[in-house]
Amino acid sequence: MHDPSLRQLRTFLFVVQTGGVTTAAQALGLTQPAASQQLRELERAMGVRLLERVSGRSVPTAAGRALIEPARRAQAAVEDARAVAAAHRSGEAGRVRLGTGATACIHLLPPVLAELNERMPGLEVIIATGNTPDILRRVEEGDLDAALVTLPAALGRSLTATRVATDPLVALLPEAMAPSGRPSLTAADLERLPLILYETGANTRAIIDAWFRRAGLAPRPIMELGSVEAIKVLVAGGRGCSVLPALALGGDVAGAVVRPLRPALARQLAVVLRKEKVVDRGLGRLRAALKGAGGQPG
Amino acid sequence: MHDPSLRQLRTFLFVVQTGGVTTAAQALGLTQPAASQQLRELERAMGVRLLERVSGRSVPTAAGRALIEPARRAQAAVEDARAVAAAHRSGEAGRVRLGTGATACIHLLPPVLAELNERMPGLEVIIATGNTPDILRRVEEGDLDAALVTLPAALGRSLTATRVATDPLVALLPEAMAPSGRPSLTAADLERLPLILYETGANTRAIIDAWFRRAGLAPRPIMELGSVEAIKVLVAGGRGCSVLPALALGGDVAGAVVRPLRPALARQLAVVLRKEKVVDRGLGRLRAALKGAGGQPG
DNA sequence: CATGCGGATAAGTTTTCCGCATGCACGATC
DNA sequence: GATCGTGCATGCGGAAAACTTATCCGCATG
Known part of the structure; x- marks a missing residue:
């Protein structure tokens, strides 16, 4: 039959x-x-x-x-x-599964998602958090549509990264420690202060270490933490100063001052997706929103 | 698209x-x-x-x-x-919509439906009651699958009737009125008794009238009713005697006796359906059950 | 009896669908 | 790093299906 x-x-x-x-x-x-x-x-x-x-x-x-x-x-x-x-x-509907590698990215996403929701209300965005290698593996397997990570990253041959934002790194100091009359701080300036930095192994920490290395120095942090929020609290409490992504500060920190670095230092945020990935409207919108939100793509 | x-x-x-x-x-x-x-x-x-x-x-x-x-x-x-x-x-499932013209048919249906339900549990039988012309019209229009009516009936050219049962008509008398020593009653016998008959216009009444006419007589009922149950009650109460389909009696009537008619009189029950009607399993079963339940198809 | 309507049927054509063979890309293996 | 195996895409030819045109039949109507 x-x-x-x-x-x-x-x-x-x-x-x-x-x-x-x-x-x-x-x-x-x-x-x-x-x-x-x-x-x-x-x-x-x-x-x-x-x-x-x-x-x-x-x-x-x-x-x-x-x-x-x-x-x-x-x-x-x-x-x-x-x-x-x-x-x-x-394009009325859609679903994009985005993985964010570093915890700092969480500070970038909220305004992006708000704008996205306004411009494409039917789009469903799923955020998965995890460490960068894990996120990238899931993208390679098709379990995630895209990843937002900081460069450099160990991309497989099947992945491709497009820079979407430049996130400057800045110094965050307690008001008491801030050197007066200096608009920006050098590696040598910071090396003399008690440092509270990201934990070793994190991508941002590697960038900071390289910046010190370029000045012939090596940071000797008095504390290493994996949480930017914890660092902010400690700096505000006068325990030391730190170098943090500007995005992670989200504005002013009470009891602390922000100073730019000299030479300027920034980390690159990139959207990573598979080479053969067809960019549908939802993913395109997400990528565009990320590009627009994070400063110059440098 | x-x-x-x-x-x-x-x-x-x-x-x-x-x-x-x-x-x-x-x-x-x-x-x-x-x-x-x-x-x-x-x-x-x-x-x-x-x-x-x-x-x-x-x-x-x-x-x-x-x-x-x-x-x-x-x-x-x-x-x-x-x-x-x-x-x-x-044949596990099915639906048959059956129309019954005369109220007397209701007495025939219960055992038929019981048997049908036993032999074909999935069959859904829908009974519609109404006067014969209306029922036949609905059969012609396909609104009903079949009709169970008493012959003769005014069948349209698209309808065909198959006799399924012979229902003898019998006399029902109060015990006091029953003539002793006579096993059967003639039209002349009944003509002398107070008669309670079906209402004029009903098919069964026409058959009875014709039976009297063949004996050169015309019944002069003291009462005419449209309900066989009411007639049974009146006869049992001694108010008069009647001529009723044997099927409608359903067995003995307390306080009344049943006598056959001489010459014997019977009405034909027939299943009517459209000529082009394809007899599916459910309808076939129903027709077979009706044939088996109502005595000789004569 | 002619006519119109609705449906069934037959034949021919276009489209679709499937199988076979082949090519391409990627990953695994030696 | 060259080769092999796997999995999917593509092109082609034949079979099957679906649609259209044309025709016929039954039935109701005037």
Whole structure:
């Protein structure tokens, strides 16, 4: 027994509704024999008579009446499928699964997501957090659509990164420690102060270490922490000073002052996705919003 | 934009489930290029990419994931349709709408329906009551599948009647009125007694009148009623005697005696259906049960 | 009895679908 | 790093399906 086709069920429903094969046929935009053949084929596939011709009208049999409801359900389901696809095609709907590698990225996302929600309300954004290698692996496997990480990152050959933002690193000092008359601080300046830095191994910490290294110095932090919030609290409490991404500060920190570095230091934020990834509208919008939110893509 | 086909949705679901086009193809019993083509056609029809190839596996995109649920619903609905049709084909299920013209038929139906329910539990029988012409009209229009009426009936040319039972008419008398020593009663016997008969115009009444007419007499009832139950009560109360279908008595009537008529009189019960009506299993069973329940089809 | 309507049927054509063969990309293996 | 194996895409040819045109039949109507 063959499966009934959607078209056959549709024609059947139209016949039941209009009460005639001819009317149903022209409502469906095809000729009467075509509709007749579909009905015959449907009856053959189901092994049951579905329609009776009675006094000029076509009336469903018992089996036909029983078939109406599931046939309607099938039609509705396919219609839903089409609607869903249309929503995705037009960009009204969509889903983007984004992984963020560093915790600092969390400070960048909220305004981005707010803007995204405003410009594309139907887009569903799923944020997954984790360490950078894990996030990148999930992107490679297709479990995530994109990742927002700080460069440099160990990208596989199947991944590609596009810079979306430059996040300057700045010095954060307690008001008491801030050298007066100096708008910006050098590595030598900081090296003389008690430092509270990111934990070793984090990407941002590696960038900071390289900056010190370029000045021929090596930072000797009195504390290393994995949480930027904890560092901020400690600096505000006068325990030491730190070098933090400007984005992570989110504005002023009470009891602490922000000073730029000299030479300027910044980390690169990039969106990483698979090379073959087709950028649909939702992903494109997310990437655009990230680009716009994070300063110059440098 | 073309409609997606059931087969395409099915293939898509299999690909999502198995994680590969090839595995899905062989699970569906077709070759890999066939499945590939279906997927391509489905994506073209929907205007959205549905699958991504990533590291040897096929993973649904956002649109694809959104499509899974309605696609499953469509599959399930069609499966339901098939199941329903299969039930009707095998005779497990079915529906027969039967119209009964005379109220007397109600006395015949209960045992018939009981037997029917025993032999074909899935069969749904719908009984519609009404006067004979109305019932027959509804049969002609396909609103009813069959009618159980007493002959003769004014059948249209599109209807055909098959006799299913002979229902003898008998005299019902109060014990006080029963003539002793006479096993059967003639029209002359009854003409001398107070008669309580069906109302004029009813089919059964016409048969009784004709029986009297054949004896050169005309009944002069003291009462005419449309309810056989009411007549039974009146006869049992000694108010008069009547001529009733044996089936309508359903057994003995307390306080009354039953006597056969001489010459014997019977009415024919017939199942009426449209000439072109295809007799499915449910209708056939119903007709057979009616034949078996009502005495000789005469 | 002619006519119109609705449906069934037949034949021919276009479209679709599938299988086979082939090519391409990626990952694994030696 | 060259080779092999796997998985998917593509092109082509034949089979099957679906649609259209044309015709016929039954039935109701004037």
